Amino acid sequence: MSTLPFAVPPGCVQPATDRVEVYSGTYASLDAAAYTCPQHTDDVALAVIAGGLTPYQVHVGPGVSRSCGYVYVYPTGTFGGVAR
Numbered sequence: 229m230s231t232l233p234f235a236v237p238p239g240c241v242q243p244a245t246d247r248v249e250v251y252s253g254t255y256a257s258l259d260a261a262a263y264t265c266p267q268h269t270d271d272v273a274l275a276v277i278a279g280g281l282t283p284y285q286v287h288v289g290p291g292v293s294r295s296c297g298y299v300y301v302y303p304t305g306t307f308g309g310v311a312r
């Protein structure tokens with residue numbers, strides 16, 4: 229299982245317009261991405277900062293159908309649970 233060191237606020241299941249990428253250190257490792265609607269982007273970014281990580285907000289393009297609150301943990305990232 230993969231576990232992030234912070235609690236992602238529950239999403240509202242609205243269509244996501246933003247993606248908050250979660251980096252360890254100073255953009256050293258892309259570890260996760262959280263999809264958010266405009267109302268919740270800041271909440272998620274603040275949670276990332278509170279967890280000692282670095283958020284980077286990007287807009288998702290058309291054709292991306294994720295819901296607010298969806299979190300993807302990269303298997304090869306710091307929290308992906310892949311042995312290194």
Ligand SMILES: [Zn+2]
Pocket residue numbers: 239240241242264265266267268296297
């Ligand atoms: Zn939302």
